Amino acid sequence: MIVVEHLSKRYGAYTAVDDVSFTCEPGTVTGFLGPNGAGKSTTMRMIAGLTRPDAGGSTLLGVPYARLANPGRHVGVLLDAGAMHSGRSGRETLTLTARLIGLPATRADELLTRVGLDERAAKRRVGAYSLGMRQRLGIAQALLGDPAVLILDEPANGLDPEGIFWMRGLLRDFADRGGTVLLSSHLLREVEAVADRLVVIGGGRIVAHGTQRELLAGAGTIVRGLDAAALRSALAAAGLAATPAGGDGALLVHADAEAVGRAAAAAGTVLLELRAADNGGLEQLFLSLTATETKEAVA
Numbered sequence: 001m002i003v004v005e006h007l008s009k010r011y012g013a014y015t016a017v018d019d020v021s022f023t024c025e026p027g028t029v030t031g032f033l034g035p036n037g038a039g040k041s042t043t044m045r046m047i048a049g050l051t052r053p054d055a056g057g058s059t060l061l062g063v064p065y066a067r068l069a070n071p072g073r074h075v076g077v078l079l080d081a082g083a084m085h086s087g088r089s090g091r092e093t094l095t096l097t098a099r100l101i102g103l104p105a106t107r108a109d110e111l112l113t114r115v116g117l118d119e120r121a122a123k124r125r126v127g128a129y130s131l132g133m134r135q136r137l138g139i140a141q142a143l144l145g146d147p148a149v150l151i152l153d154e155p156a157n158g159l160d161p162e163g164i165f166w167m168r169g170l171l172r173d174f175a176d177r178g179g180t181v182l183l184s185s186h187l188l189r190e191v192e193a194v195a196d197r198l199v200v201i202g203g204g205r206i207v208a209h210g211t212q213r214e215l216l217a218g219a220g221t222i223v224r225g226l227d228a229a230a231l232r233s234a235l236a237a238a239g240l241a242a243t244p245a246g247g248d249g250a251l252l253v254h255a256d257a258e259a260v261g262r263a264a265a266a267a268g269t270v271l272l273e274l275r276a277a278d279n280g281g282l283e284q285l286f287l288s289l290t291a292t293e294t295k296e297a298v299a
């Protein structure tokens, strides 16, 4: 269980994380989504006790990270796979961590196998690893102490499609056995296949959270008309905001299908398509939710 309450972090006059609260339940994967610079890493670093918040706090399994006795046995953290010592081999890296948290060195070999790093890779210096191999090693390190909670910052970066598929299976299995996973990404596609819940952050603030179904319920309606300009005017006249959804003149409207259909009927304009937004709608929703916040953050 991860509980985040009113976390805030400022760097000078800049607010990187602004009053962020959410909860990750055991048995679930929570996707922490947001564009670059949205505040994901800063939030995760605060949860893992590496960055001190200006306000708010968080608990893991009921206590702040700093108060966990032997945290590696309870919480697996992968924040920056690039930050590993480049002169050590993969096996040495894991063996050292195993010793630090009081586990036998043989545990390192179990994990190397589990993440798909073979004997040759195990002997190679981490400096010679590809980013994908580092991510696998980082995931192995996070899993070493058989934790109940996993916190992974952009673990799919550098993984090939097969690697991403493998990681999804691993995280799903971890959660299905009662584990709690918080997984960040700047790409909706990367997490939507595995995340039970999504927490969307933009400009340091939570802009949406819930299950994919809950988020989609508010994702609106896709509509396409014979006369695109007439349809846009009809929607505007009804006070409905619309954004382009694809290159064929389709629009995403933040309203239900009935309201959109009535607006078109009132203007006497012919519709070719009228349906609830699907996963494409989730992508649109994600882009629109985060775009405003990002612009505000940049301004």
Ligand SMILES: Nc1ncnc2c1ncn2[C@@H]1O[C@H](COP(=O)(O)OP(=O)(O)OP(=O)(O)O)[C@@H](O)[C@H]1O
Residues within 6 Å of the ligand: 011, 016, 034, 035, 036, 037, 038, 039, 040, 041, 042, 043, 186
């Ligand atoms: N140590 C720091 N000093 C100053 N500014 C910082 C520091 N760490 C982060 N920031 C700023 O805080 C904002 C949020 O950064 P953060 O790394 O948390 O975002 P992110 O969502 O993880 O993005 P990315 O996917 O690019 O890592 C950014 O604008 C970043 O430049």
